[in-house]
Amino acid sequence: MRFPKAFPRGFALTLRPEALDIPLHWKRPRVIFVNSMSDLFHKDVPDEYIQLVFDVMRRTPHHVYQVLTKRAERVARMARTLPWPPHVWMGVSVESPAFSWRIDYLRRTPASIRFISAEPLLAPIPNLDLTGIHWLIAGGESQSGCRPADNAWFRDLRDQCKRARIKFFLKQLGGHPAKRGSDEAVLDGRRWTQMPLSVGAPKCRQSHPVFDESR
Secondary structure (H helix, E strand, C coil): CCCCCCCCCCCCCEECHHHCCHHHHCCCCCEEEECCCCCCCCCCCCHHHHHHHHHHHHCCCCCEEEEEECCHHHHHHHHHHCCCCCCEEEEEECCCHHHCCHHHHHCCCCCCEEEEEECCCCCCCCCCCCCCCCEEEEECCCCCCCCCCCHHHHHHHHHHHHHHCCEEEEEECCCCHHHCCCCCCEECCEECECCCCCCCCHHHCEEECCEECCC
8 A cells, every 4th residue: 555745654643733734734623533543542643642733722722623542531531721711622532332432531621522433334323312512413424345334223313303403414425436326415416515613614624744654
């Protein structure tokens, strides 16, 4: 597999301190998804480095940052040592019921927007406790060899969000790229693109890779 020049080590964990100040030079407000192919709270990322990342986010309040992790325990453990300005959103991945425990750790953070990413959705996730959660993103796998997702799974998540009065965003239903049609994100005749604030859709956000590693 060939990797871009910006990623000479591929998916190996690589800290990139030279990239930390990039958002300081973006004058126009952006929605920034931090580490689109990585996890800021990976066990091999030093606490001090995470604190540097959060300090840059704190210093750039004209941007909105979305931080997503699978290492929910570490987020909760470090939460009191990090600044949590309102433009830093924190989320956890919940692909199946086996990982719903991550939501309990997310609730321990003082982030102004706490969100769940049910993507790729690999199984139905009924009866979620959405207390203290503001947003849920869902989507199916879409690469070659993807595992299918049932529309009923997305419908149930949408209905849970309705009952809990939180926002629901359906990115895609999933399926093999060659077989997907133009309505890949349509459920029950409409697109579900709700956001907790009017900051633009996730698919339009800017990715900021402060480091890269296999998630």
